[in-house]
Amino acid sequence: MSEGSHVSSGMPSSLKIRQQPYEIKFCSCGLRAPLISSWTDSNPGRRFFGCANYGTSKHCGYFCWFDPRVCPRGMEVGLYWTKRNKELQKENDALKRTVRRLKCIVGASLVAVTVMGAFFIRIF
Numbered sequence: 001m002s003e004g005s006h007v008s009s010g011m012p013s014s015l016k017i018r019q020q021p022y023e024i025k026f027c028s029c030g031l032r033a034p035l036i037s038s039w040t041d042s043n044p045g046r047r048f049f050g051c052a053n054y055g056t057s058k059h060c061g062y063f064c065w066f067d068p069r070v071c072p073r074g075m076e077v078g079l080y081w082t083k084r085n086k087e088l089q090k091e092n093d094a095l096k097r098t099v100r101r102l103k104c105i106v107g108a109s110l111v112a113v114t115v116m117g118a119f120f121i122r123i124f
């Protein structure tokens, strides 16, 4: 009778293919290539697929841009954020150094208190 009725009914949700936010790429190592953000001045924030073994001796050198070339305005914005990111990283490093120094001081104080405590216990 009516042929259109079954077409309009949606696919059961279990049969729907879950879409990846981006296509999956594999590097020459046969591993899934991770999507990485570039933070160079020439390509700020531009994403690319790299080798999953990057940074190791097994690195195959696979490289493929994911984002299209950035327009001049995008470059400007990207450069700003790259600069800001570097500033924040510097600040973060400085804070980490301060925390390490404070931990040293706290550690030294604890040792001093323990030694003094032991000293007083011996006296009284």
Ligand SMILES: [Zn+2]
Binding pocket: 027, 028, 029, 030, 031, 051, 052, 053, 058, 059, 060, 061, 062
């Ligand atoms: Zn690889």
